[in-house]
Amino acid sequence: MSTRTVRPVVPVRPRLRRLPLNIAAAVTVVICLFPVYWMISTAFKPSKDIQSADPQLFPHTWTLTHFQRAVDADGFALFWRNSILVTLGAVLLALLVALGAAFAVARMRWKGRRQFMLMVFIAQMAPWESLIIPVYIISRDTDMLDRLPTLTLIYFMITLPFTIVVLRGFIGTIPPELEEAAQVDGCTRTGAFWRVAMPLLAPGLMATSLFGFITAWNEFAYANFLIIKQQDNRTLPVWLSSFQNTFGTDWGATMAASTLFALPALVIFLLLQRHVTSGFAAGAVKG
Amino acid sequence: MPVAVEPTSAPRTPRQRPAPHPAARRKPAGRAHGLWPYALIAPAIGGMLYLLVYPLVRAVLISFQDFRLRQLISGNAEFVGLRNYRTLLADPRFWEVVRRTFLFMAVNVVLIMVIATLVALMVERLRRVGRTVVLCSLVLAWAMPVVAATTVFQWLFHSEFGIANWALTSIGLDSFERYPWFANGTAAFAILVTLIVWQSVPFAAITLYSALTTVPLELYESARLDGAGAGRIFRSVTFPMLRPIFLLVFSLEVIWTFKAFVQIWVMTRGGPGDATTILPVYAVQTALSSQRYDLGSAASMITVILMSGVLVLYFRQMFRQEDETR
Numbered sequence A: 001m002s003t004r005t006v007r008p009v010v011p012v013r014p015r016l017r018r019l020p021l022n023i024a025a026a027v028t029v030v031i032c033l034f035p036v037y038w039m040i041s042t043a044f045k046p047s048k049d050i051q052s053a054d055p056q057l058f059p060h061t062w063t064l065t066h067f068q069r070a071v072d073a074d075g076f077a078l079f080w081r082n083s084i085l086v087t088l089g090a091v092l093l094a095l096l097v098a099l100g101a102a103f104a105v106a107r108m109r110w111k112g113r114r115q116f117m118l119m120v121f122i123a124q125m126a127p128w129e130s131l132i133i134p135v136y137i138i139s140r141d142t143d144m145l146d147r148l149p150t151l152t153l154i155y156f157m158i159t160l161p162f163t164i165v166v167l168r169g170f171i172g173t174i175p176p177e178l179e180e181a182a183q184v185d186g187c188t189r190t191g192a193f194w195r196v197a198m199p200l201l202a203p204g205l206m207a208t209s210l211f212g213f214i215t216a217w218n219e220f221a222y223a224n225f226l227i228i229k230q231q232d233n234r235t236l237p238v239w240l241s242s243f244q245n246t247f248g249t250d251w252g253a254t255m256a257a258s259t260l261f262a263l264p265a266l267v268i269f270l271l272l273q274r275h276v277t278s279g280f281a282a283g284a285v286k287g
Numbered sequence B: 001m002p003v004a005v006e007p008t009s010a011p012r013t014p015r016q017r018p019a020p021h022p023a024a025r026r027k028p029a030g031r032a033h034g035l036w037p038y039a040l041i042a043p044a045i046g047g048m049l050y051l052l053v054y055p056l057v058r059a060v061l062i063s064f065q066d067f068r069l070r071q072l073i074s075g076n077a078e079f080v081g082l083r084n085y086r087t088l089l090a091d092p093r094f095w096e097v098v099r100r101t102f103l104f105m106a107v108n109v110v111l112i113m114v115i116a117t118l119v120a121l122m123v124e125r126l127r128r129v130g131r132t133v134v135l136c137s138l139v140l141a142w143a144m145p146v147v148a149a150t151t152v153f154q155w156l157f158h159s160e161f162g163i164a165n166w167a168l169t170s171i172g173l174d175s176f177e178r179y180p181w182f183a184n185g186t187a188a189f190a191i192l193v194t195l196i197v198w199q200s201v202p203f204a205a206i207t208l209y210s211a212l213t214t215v216p217l218e219l220y221e222s223a224r225l226d227g228a229g230a231g232r233i234f235r236s237v238t239f240p241m242l243r244p245i246f247l248l249v250f251s252l253e254v255i256w257t258f259k260a261f262v263q264i265w266v267m268t269r270g271g272p273g274d275a276t277t278i279l280p281v282y283a284v285q286t287a288l289s290s291q292r293y294d295l296g297s298a299a300s301m302i303t304v305i306l307m308s309g310v311l312v313l314y315f316r317q318m319f320r321q322e323d324e325t326r
Helices: A015-044 A065-072 A076-107 A113-124 A132-141 A148-172 A176-184 A189-218 A221-226 A236-241 A243-247 A251-271 A273-277 B022-026 B036-063 B069-074 B083-089 B092-125 B128-143 B146-156 B163-170 B185-212 B217-225 B230-267 B279-289 B293-325
Strands: none
Touching: A015 A065, A015 A251, A015 B092, A015 B128, A015 B146, A015 B185, A065 A076, A065 A251, A076 A113, A076 A148, A076 A189, A076 A236, A076 B036, A113 A148, A113 B036, A113 B293, A132 A221, A132 B036, A132 B279, A132 B293, A148 A189, A148 A221, A148 B036, A176 A189, A189 A236, A189 A251, A221 A236, A221 B230, A236 A243, A236 A251, A236 B146, A243 A251, A251 A273, A251 B128, A251 B146, A273 B128, B036 B293, B083 B092, B083 B293, B092 B128, B092 B185, B092 B230, B092 B279, B092 B293, B128 B185, B146 B185, B146 B230, B185 B230, B217 B230, B230 B279, B230 B293, B279 B293
């Protein structure tokens, strides 16, 4: 590719020249989508087509029995509820705490502001994989093992730094004059923030909390090592990772369960595609 | 791309930054807020202290103690100085794991960076429709939850009904008939690398592509007028312009390799044998499976020290960009 063909001016060039480029694009799309497609199509295929020597790329007959089996599986509803509870709790807590901190950083001058942001950036890169052991021991000492609030707290901490950083950015774009005007008209400072800035912040809050939601929804390591004896308190990722105990070799049901688990994340990402492709999520959402 | 109007935490080139709102600067510096700001950040600080600093300190302490199942139950662990570290460093298995961690990291990061750069350059050259389609599929691959993707890869590489074996057999590689991927160390390692590269390239490619769109076209034109070829243009124009973003993505990818803990634990638990055991896996195995919390913590601390080299690189870049926005 010796020349650039980007943006407005597209010179007349033989289609042939663009062929390698288009082939590369097609290959990229196929590689990206195939595992996702294969998960979904396996979930809809009858078992005899799944366990055949000739896999069908396109299912001839469709069936919902695997989804039926996944949903009816022991504890599915319970783990779904647990995941939702933990995730929502963590995201709301992070949002609340981050809103205060982000407001202080974006709107007020105070000593230690820069140091605080440094801390937040460092916390964002916290080596969570290396903290499993002490967190396990601390939870054990404080009698917090096997309990959902423990997970909520940890997911809160995992999502908090990112939420602060992003909200600070959003609050920074709202002109303080708007609130000052409201204050002149008789609002209190807090009242002005809630009535004037909050509605403007809503899209930002929405996007931020959705990314936090995905991070917490997907978290596996802590859910796996902190919930040990109380199997009823497990979350979806842990349940899915032990699918062999649940479904044995029933790959159809396993893929149906994976699909149900992945669906919220896939939908949210597609809805937020604009944010995602602008690098909004850098450093925050990674599996 | 609507990058410029979006407040983001993302690394960006300075030119692209929206000008700070004039009002933000006009704020009287001397206006006293009293204790308000400190009250507002107190919960965040509290969370960080209890959930981050305290566990880290605890891990350091445990790594200097004799801490096994008995001490876990009865408490009062005894300090033993550097004994745990000495035990680890004298263990050939530990060194094997360290070597494997670096190999794993190097293979992953090199593949991710090369493929992501190629994809980013490709996306930039595509026309509108093609670009949207490719970006959408990158986003979908990125959105796939780790555990779901890991499960799907286990199914793709299933020995009996996996599509990978079927595809390889049907193009004539008969030795892959019922090939048990997860029984062979090298094969399991390769699958984990494939999985991680598949999951990581979208983020890297999209970030690099966003950065590419900010390089002024005139630079390319003048380079071309000067007779530079494609390779030369990449080396002398594109790469230097994107250097900060490259560094950020690179260090993030290195750090994120340690997050591969989840994929490894779900897929192979570090096996077969030790073939896919990297440092975080080793630490957790030692602590929670063999109840040697002291040795596990020491291994974790060594991991953190190894990582912090890259972290310094990341933060230097991050704060340089942060300063430019002040």
